Amino acid sequence: MTAGVPAAGSSLVAQSRERSRRRGIDPERADPPVDLQGAELTEHLAGHRMAAALPVVEKILVSGVVSSGHLVAVADADGRLLWLYGDHGVRRRAERMAFVPGALWSDDAVGANAPGLALRHDVPIRVRGEEHFLAPAHSWSCSAAPVHDPQTGRVIGGIDVTGNDIAASAELLALVTATALLAEAELRSMPTGGARRLEVLGTLRPTLGGHGPLTGRHAEILVLLAAHPRGLSGGALAELLAAGRLDEVSIRAEVSRLRRVLGPDAVLSRPYRLVPGAVETDAARVAELLHTDVDAAVAAYPGPLLPASDSPGVADLREELDARVRAAALAAGSPRALRTWVAGPGREDPEAWRALGSLPGLSPAATSSARSVYRVLDNRLGA
Structure with a gap:
């Protein structure tokens, strides 16, 4: 890390x-851009x-300064706040x-502030009160330092x-x-052999x-921890796995057994969370592809996430991902995406068959076949 420390x-x-x-x-603005929220922010964090x-x-930091009325923030290289x-x-x-x-608290987006300048110039820096360019930040002071790969x-x-x-x-x-x-020393100690692939779809x-x-329970734990990169307390994990039917002692025992599979350092505690890069799920890969290549996302989705699981947390993730893939397939207007969907998880989805039968450019035989299946499914559902 650069040795120089510019003063305020x-x-x-x-x-x-x-x-x-x-x-x-505008120095009077009070609305720096918030360009990631909800599911998109969760995926970015994951x-x-x-x-x-x-x-x-x-x-x-957190244990030492938060109690004295300070905030601790972790940002990405673009100056976007990730954890607070x-x-x-x-x-x-x-x-x-x-x-x-x-x-986004980059120097380009909001002007002088410690995290933005630390990232722009790759130096530790502090900014006091009115040195901030934005007037709403004049009642705050801050110190920040960059973290390197x-x-x-x-x-x-x-x-x-x-x-x-x-x-x-x-x-x-x-x-x-x-x-x-x-933090850089911690990153240096992380395994570099690549994530282990967890197959949980269909x-x-x-x-x-x-x-x-894997046992169903271990797969459920990994899926839930992958979906909550900031971690889950034992009580929260128990509720997501089996509301009211598991206690924290049982969770501790399951996580202990899971560490024997993954290695002792792959699952951190207080809260329970996966070491970044330890496990990659096929479900996360599909969710990532939905942003860039719908055809590939639908092709990589063989069916629902852990279909046999009755875990309420897994059920929510399962329903969300299935709905997102289906919506993307229908909205894309792509013959390939629709054909892949109706050939797999959407084989009994009348709306998808109707959308396929309405696409321009299909052969008369393909159009007729899609419309026929739509009528059969529609009649069955209407019966």
Whole structure:
């Protein structure tokens, strides 16, 4: 990490303010762009390497500064806030200037601020009060430091403390910088052999690459942890697995057995969460493809997620993914996507058959066949 630590009021802040004026950023605005929310933000978090830094951030920073009225933020390399820790009242105050997960606090987007400048210039930095370009941020001070990929040296994100004047003190900047260095050490210790593939779609026999078949319960736990990258407490995991029928002692025992399969360090505790890059599910791959290639997403979706599972948390994920794939297939207007859908999970989906039969460019035989199946299914459902 770069050794230099620019002080508040440095030339970097002045340069940033001049850039912001030239770009026409309104200093009175209170709505930095929030470009990721909901499912899209969850997916972004699930695959981000900065998740590996969270145990260090929580141990060093969160436990030490949140109780004194500060916020701790973890951002990606673009300056987008990913995770935010802080007391409810402080977070509510920060929401007024859109300092929330999913919001873009890059130097280009909102002008001078510590995480934005730390990422832009690859240096630890602190920004006090009115040095912020945005007026709504003038009552806050902050210190931030970048985090690098140990293999490539590239910046992959940053760590920030925001709060009162103490947040921009030399002592707190040193603590944030030390936390970033420890986070890089944590990343360096992560396995580099690639994620193990978990197959859970359209099968009654979930399998894990390098291991083989998994128990249904272990597959359910992995699917739920993959869907909640920030982690789940034992109680929350128990409720998602079997509402009211499991206790935290049972969860602890199941996770212990699961670690014998994955390795002792693949599942972290307090809360339970997967080490980033340890496991990749075929369900997550389909969800990712839906954003870029609908044909490929539908082709990669052989059927519902863990169809035999009665876990309420898994059932919700199953229904959501199935609905997303179906909606994408119908909306794409692609003969390939529709044919793949009706040949597999949507074989009894009358609306899909009707959409296929209405597509221009199909052969007369294919059109007639699709319309015939639609009439049969429609009559059956109407009977």
